Amino acid sequence: MSVIDVQAAITRAHHEEWARVVAALTRRFGDLDIAEEAAAEAFATAVERWPVDGVPPNPGAWLTTTARRKAIDRIRRENKRDDKHKEARLLYDDDPPEPLGPIDDERLRLIFTCCHPALAVEARVALTLRMVAGLTVPEIARAFLVQESALGQRITRAKAKIKAARIPYRVPSAQDLPTRVSGVLAVLYLVFNEGYLATGPDTDPVRGDLTAEAIRLARLIRALMPADGEVAGLLALMLLIEARRTARVSASGELVALDEQDRGAWDTALIAEGHRLVRERLASGVAPGRYQILAAINAVHTSARDTRDTDWSQVVALYDQLVRLDPSPIVALNRAIALAELDGPQVALAAVDRLEDKLAGYHPYHATRADLLRRLGHSREARAAYDRAIELAGNTAETTVLTRRRDQLG
Amino acid sequence: MQYLFSVIHDDSGLATPDEDAAIDVFNARIQAEGHWVFAAGLASPSTATVIDNRGEEAMFTDGPFLESKEYLVGFWIIEAPDLDVALKLAAEGSKACNRKVEVRPIL
Numbered sequence: 001m002s003v004i005d006v007q008a009a010i011t012r013a014h015h016e017e018w019a020r021v022v023a024a025l026t027r028r029f030g031d032l033d034i035a036e037e038a039a040a041e042a043f044a045t046a047v048e049r050w051p052v053d054g055v056p057p058n059p060g061a062w063l064t065t066t067a068r069r070k071a072i073d074r075i076r077r078e079n080k081r082d083d084k085h086k087e088a089r090l091l092y093d094d095d096p097p098e099p100l101g102p103i104d105d106e107r108l109r110l111i112f113t114c115c116h117p118a119l120a121v122e123a124r125v126a127l128t129l130r131m132v133a134g135l136t137v138p139e140i141a142r143a144f145l146v147q148e149s150a151l152g153q154r155i156t157r158a159k160a161k162i163k164a165a166r167i168p169y170r171v172p173s174a175q176d177l178p179t180r181v182s183g184v185l186a187v188l189y190l191v192f193n194e195g196y197l198a199t200g201p202d203t204d205p206v207r208g209d210l211t212a213e214a215i216r217l218a219r220l221i222r223a224l225m226p227a228d229g230e231v232a233g234l235l236a237l238m239l240l241i242e243a244r245r246t247a248r249v250s251a252s253g254e255l256v257a258l259d260e261q262d263r264g265a266w267d268t269a270l271i272a273e274g275h276r277l278v279r280e281r282l283a284s285g286v287a288p289g290r291y292q293i294l295a296a297i298n299a300v301h302t303s304a305r306d307t308r309d310t311d312w313s314q315v316v317a318l319y320d321q322l323v324r325l326d327p328s329p330i331v332a333l334n335r336a337i338a339l340a341e342l343d344g345p346q347v348a349l350a351a352v353d354r355l356e357d358k359l360a361g362y363h364p365y366h367a368t369r370a371d372l373l374r375r376l377g378h379s380r381e382a383r384a385a386y387d388r389a390i391e392l393a394g395n396t397a398e399t400t401v402l403t404r405r406r407d408q409l410g
Numbered sequence: 411m412q413y414l415f416s417v418i419h420d421d422s423g424l425a426t427p428d429e430d431a432a433i434d435v436f437n438a439r440i441q442a443e444g445h446w447v448f449a450a451g452l453a454s455p456s457t458a459t460v461i462d463n464r465g466e467e468a469m470f471t472d473g474p475f476l477e478s479k480e481y482l483v484g485f486w487i488i489e490a491p492d493l494d495v496a497l498k499l500a501a502e503g504s505k506a507c508n509r510k511v512e513v514r515p516i517l
Contacts, residue, residue: 118493165515166411168492176494 006051013059014043015216018134020060021067023106026169032113032159034071036131042067105224107132108171115184116167123158124187130155132220133213143210144194184221185234185291188214192238196245197395205397206249211242229281233292236277240298243270248397254404255397259307271302293322312342329358337368345375363392367402379409411515412447412489413496415503418510419483425451429508436506440488445499451484483509487516 018039025035042063056062114127125144129135135143141151161167172180195210218235225231247261278299281292288296297318304310319335333355340348349372352365359365370385386406393399425433440446455474462469474481486503490496496513504511 116493118497164517165513166492168494172494 003051006055009055009059010043010046010050013046013063014134017060017063018043019107019110019132019220021063022131022134023110024064025067025071026110026113027106028068029071029075030169032131032162034074035067036159038067038071038074039063039134041070045070107220108224109169111184111221112171112180113162113167113169115180115187116162117180117183118165118167119158119161121187121190123154124183125190126151126154127158128187128217129191129213133217135213143207181225181228182230182289185218185230188217188221188238189234189291191217192241196241197398205253205255205395206245208245211238211245214238215242229284229286230289230291232277232281233289233295236274236281236295237291237298239270239274239277240295240302243267243274243302252400253397254401255395256401258301263305263307266302274302275299288321290322290326293318293325297322310341312338316342329355330362330364333359333362333365333368340372340375345372348372349376361392363389363398366392367398370402370405374405374409382406383409411491412487413493413500414514414516415486415488415500416482416512416514417484417486417503417507418480418512420480420510425507429506432506432508436503440486440499445488445490445495447487447489449484449486452482455481 021039021042022032022035025038026032029035045066046059046063050056111128111132114131115124119127122144126140129140129143130137137152137155138148141148144151171177192211192214195207195212195214197206215235215238218231218238222231222235243266244258244261246267247263247265248256250256274295278292278295281288281295297315300311300314300318315338316335319331319338322331323335333352336348336351336355339351349369352369352372355365366385366389370382370389373379373382373385383406386402386409390399390402390406393402437446437449455477458474460471460473460475462471484507488496488499490499493513493515500511500513
């Protein structure tokens, strides 16, 4: 086997087995710290041994066994200092595993623990990316533009709270499952959105690493919970947005709006997969949740070969459905954008203006107004709205396109 | 495992008869379910005395150690197997006493 093949095998094993190894060890030793460290050591050992010994026939089992040995070594070392009895109990603990919740996979326990509502949202994101996705602390710190030390502390603090406050390592009961799943999905969507439209001025405008990671996690959760409609909905939504990624930033580094994108550059395989999921949810006959409706809206967009073929009445109808579920001003703003295509910019502008109180600090509000005012020929007001949007936007590609639009005003 | 539920008082009124009744119902239930360890309401912070006996002689100071608009007005100590159970009980406790509740594990 060539060096490149071994390298690829290690990367694949890291993608496929990291969460499984961490989850199995957390279960065995009841400690996220030990599990994380031992998993990292096992992968480091693989990097050392596999090029020499060859890739084992069952990499997952090899990694789990190696990690378990590393963990036992560490516990032995620590217990030499304190409690000998605890060591004996840990090493000979052959208790049958606890009965599993409605879903039978160790990795789900890990996901639900990392996304526990008693942890701060930033901690949930960091912990999920570290423990489930296997990103390193420097990688996560770079992704969210925070200091490595601060991010490390965030993770350490979260793990300490899980231990001290005894946040349980289990899949929630059927009764609590829907709210807890939506908490997990919110974490994934946050990771995805940061990749889709990075907030900072000092980073790439679109972060493929983050969107890919969010999709990978969503696929995992989808595989673990195939019957959950919102899980399918979020995965479909991400796929249909990701499919347009390469068309979203122009060669000159501008963010390209949906109606101006080169539709030939869209990823047809991702679109087909997203459409399949949306059709599956429609066929289920179960009332859709937020992510499923958003996925359906994106399915309408990605079904049109030309922007002029977009079925705007369908898009507006879906937004109407979404407003009933989520009456937030941001949803109302997006509905107004679709309304502009159906009933014209004048009607849309009236709808947008009603949102001023709530969205005055939100740059898409000003960008939308600017665009509608430009289409209506109100250059002076459009310019002021672009100014405000540019002032508030952080994403470089977005600032560039807003600036060009403003400067093109007559 | 035991948790301390601190009841945080953040307005001027005292517990109403309705709140007292709801607290009684909640207490009876957690006693029946085996979660109850101890609970008590506290007199106002103005009745507190702080003692510091780390030096040569005990110092007494009139009033609470921290002047604050939000203060501890009562607490529960409950027994629960994990934080999920504790949080569920705390949510019901908060509803019953109509106040914020802070949950902290007892070491």
